[in-house]
Amino acid sequence: MPLKTLWHRMGSPRWMYQMSGSWVWVLGVMATVLLIVGSLWGLAFAPADYQQGNSFRIIYIHVPTAIVSQSTYMLLGAAGLVLLVWRMKVADMVLATAVPFGMSMTALALFTGAVWGKPTWGTWWVWDARTTSMLVLLFLYFGLYALRQAIPRQETAGRACAVLALVGVINIPIIKYSVDWWLTLHQPATFKLTEAPAMPPEMWLPLAVNVLGIYCLLGAVLLAALRLEILRRERDTQWVRELVAAR
Amino acid sequence: MMTTHLLTLSGLACQREGRDLFDDLDYQVAPGDYVELTGPNGSGKSTLLRSIAGLFADYSGAIEAAPLLYVGHRPAVSPLLSPLDNCQWFLDLVGSDADPLPALARVGLAGFEEILCQQLSAGQQRRVALARLILAQRPLWLLDEPLTALDDSGQRLVCQLIEQHVETGGAVVCATHQSLGLSATRALVLGERQSSTAGVVA
Amino acid sequence: MSVAGVFVGQLRREFKLLLQSREELANPLIFLFLALTLFALGGGGSPEMLRDFAPAIIWVLVLLANLLALEGLFRRDYDDGSLEMLVLMAEPLFLPVLAKILAHWIYSGLAMTVLAPLAALILFLPAEVLPTLLLTLLVGTPALSLIGAIGAALTVSLRRGGVLLALLVLPLYVPVLIFGAGAVVEAMAGIENMAQIYWLLVITMVALTIAPFLVSAALKISLEQ
């Protein structure tokens, strides 16, 4: 299917609904398998870290969720740009449905980072560069969520969130850099939670598996949420009525 | 490809909150036309005007409009400025170096040019918005309930301005509840779906 | 003439509005000094404790005062319909928007920079650090007005936009706060801090080039209601 028609077809919600049906299951199963394999591998088979001992195994859930929470925001920024420039309905729906998942992943990354800090530094919360930029990212998500709730009209809320997501995406690297610079300056040589020294393969392989798994989860959850949003918005159309009647 | 029409609506359709406001609306407004847009509250009069003005974008179909001036429910007159300052800001905005004073005199604000609008009555504030109609020199006027808060002389003034504008080759689309009673009035009635197309008078 | 005319015309209008609402626009500055005294009282007025925290206190309160001043940026014009006229008539829209943001910066960021020595005095900030504080405020506060204007434009048509505006804008202020307060802290420790000030300048320049267009888009969206 040439890209042009794919791009055009992406615009029609009904085609999106039918096409994405099977993909939700494929991605969902892959995510479950990958996450289980990666986690068990990391928990049981990977060697413990000589410095941190077994608390290092938290990396196999902290890093994937941290990575996916940032890529979800990047996705929201991209959807915002597509919505503002080409006004595609699907982009508006992605912007409306991906925020809760992104928010929960950021909160999870923050939680696991904090819990990991307890055995490492002895306190539940530490203003480390990673946890701080995660916290600011969480506030950016709250901002998106609150703005959508505050604007009654759906089309206006969509476009307003698109602008905010764009501003947020432009700001994420700046926030990350300023936080990294400021906090690492004031905490000499703390152990960096993620960019650990060169990890041997048996340590980072399960990590790679989990990262892949969490991306499949993102795909599955996003597509499922998108399909539900399509049904909601196309509620009065004929094909949705048939679907409801056939249910 | 600027046809002689000042405004061309083709296949215009818009839903708001799930209700069809207007559907497949085709309408042309030529120079010298005065169109009165009527219909019950919430029938989409303001939405149609705002769509033509470019403030509202969620419609399907095409709108081709000459340079226009839209006067909405709120007169866009800052109470903390004087009529002169309000008009001068507007003139800078549209990039015209006309003199606001004669227009202010024309709408009966002679002697009030320097007083802050907050000390003027609502009717006088709306007259500042009318002065802008003269200053704007835009062929197409979109007026949303222009008679509100105006006394009799104010309403007569609106009619004179519209008649004068229409005679000089301009066009006016006016949404109102009470007809202005002008001579060559074309009606465009918006209402329940079935009557909107029926009411369209070519 | 017209392009410059639009900018100058809008600026002239903003200054005339400024004259009429002087007292109201002084409120963010009064808030700044009220909050400063609260900090001093909270800290028991002891110089040692306040001095170490002075850069952070001043910069955070400048952020919050700037946020309060954002209410006046579009709200009044939205209420009387001038914002709608502006969005309809101005071509290109970002020029009058830039004029409004400049006017907002003058009565918030610039005013706070001018009053900063007073703030430094009551928090016992060492005198030799004052130039750095003024420089960071001068360079950093335009970014606050520019970024804040985007939030103000997004929430202008909402009745209870205040708290939401803070929620949208404060996370975006984090880099400005970090580099601004950071530079002053480093000046107190005698470390070279020009790098942070250059970074503040970078943020302000990026904001200057991008924000007006985003604000224009946000205004058009907010007026669709």
Next chain:
Amino acid sequence: MSFETFADFLAMGKHGLYVWLCYGVAVLVIAGNVLALRRQRRRFFREAAALQKRREADSA
């Protein structure tokens, strides 16, 4: 297998609490996301079906 017995695996050398706390919460959050979607989907179909029945009742 880097643990001799299953008990060692659970204890994880005094870090067990932290590790299992993280993974437990992770499972809860992910399951929460999936279940919330499933529940909303069921609610949508229930409400849509009810609406449809009422429409047929009105038009009949």
